[in-house]
Amino acid sequence: MMKNKDAKSDVAMEGESLPLSAPPPAESSDVAARMDRARAELTARAGDHGRLFATVGSIIRDSVDYIVDAPTLRRYSIKDLDPDEKTAIGKRIERMLRFQLKIPKGRGLDISLGGEDVDIKTTIGDTWMFSKSSHGYLHLLIAYSEEKATFSIGLAYVHDEHLRKGGNRDRKRSLKEAAKENISWLVENHPYPENFLARLPQGLLDTLALKASGMQRVLQLLRSVTGKPIPRHAICSVANQRDPMRRTRSNGGARDVLWAEGLLVLSGKYADDKTIVREALKIELAKTAFLTLRASDKRLNDDLLRLYQRSHSLPLLTSHSS
Incomplete structure (x- = not known):
């Protein structure tokens, strides 16, 4: 997994250049090239980086609101959700991203980008869980915070040595802290529409x-x-x-x-x-x-x-x- 550690947290206003991650370091040129292809196709399907970030932000807002279902259930915050409902937000983000950007499904994983299967992992916070079947593949990582109304999106190559020992009841394991430093972010801490009623x-x-x-x-x-x-x-x-x-x-x-x-x-x-x-x-x-x-x-x-x-x-x- 690769990361440009100097990638900035903010996105430039219209007319300015966006602070995107640089190409991954050359210590693994094969993974670097795969990331470049996946990043290029993802951006091209949105039109440009600004439209990509706007689309992802809108999808997150709509997905949270859809599961919270304030009009029917009279609840207004993600804090009111059960764990399985929070998981459902991630699945809806995945489906809406695939639908809105017209990304084809992968043969074995969530989507196909850059000519290969890519898994989408979404989290509230900064902990993604990986099953053994997804080792050796690229992952599109999305993290969002309803409290801050910001999200980050990046690419990661995950293998066994990048993951903590042990796991949850589904035998999924999270990234080691050192491995998180190697995520190749497209953007970090980008704002998306806030949950108006929860505030x-x-x-x-x-x-x-x-x-x-x-x-x-x-x-x-x-x-x-x-x-x-x-x-x-x-x-x-x-x-x-x-x-x-x-x-x-x-x-x-x-x-x-x-x-x-x-x-x-x-x-x-x-x-x-x-x-x-x-x-x-x-x-x-x-x-x-x-x-x-x-x-x-x-x-x-x-x-x-x-x-x-x-x-x-x-x-x-x-x-x-x-």
Whole structure:
């Protein structure tokens, strides 16, 4: 297994070069060439390194949310999962990576990259487990942290001498600490979308749980979290109803109710709403996100308030609620 020890933790912004690992050292040219081929195909299937990292981050977020299943089970954190459910996250990441990047299945392992079988290993933390059948093969290693909302992805060549003695009940063994130093990282500690609901104060989560209807929960969420983008998944999770996005719209939805209370419900779906967020907060609102602002917010001028009112056919406010 090879690693460029100088690979940096952060990824450059658009237009700058990405801090990728250098080719593996030449002490094992055969493994180095195999890693190069696997890395090249993986990147090519995504389009470029930036798209690869964005795809992997999105897959991790979606996979965790899928297994946590907040809309149905009213739980919001990976900490609420059983061990087998955490394992299921890894299997879903593997399947979604193969599906979204159109990577063919291997003959005996998870995928085929660079003309050979490659196994995918995913972990929450930094401990991957390897069975004897995967010794001598390349592995695509993915590690992620829900607490930090970061992930790392790298390639490793694993053989018996790289693994600890002993193992778990399935006779799988983990990498020695020294062997971890030889992982050839594509990127380390790259951010991915955070678990929005898990980062809300517990008091607010408790309050949401006490609300009898999806509409009440959505209203409480939008009232309580102002000035910060709220992802669509969070709305769906607290609504727990058919057509949950209807709760945010006009015609009796949250937009009408909260406008009467002096709150704007802004959606990245609408150009005028995006303009309001851009001019008031100097940020871009994602197409699937929402954001609430109080009409009394000093960053909103009268022109922006009128734009919002006209855009959504709302009545004039008699006063700005504080």
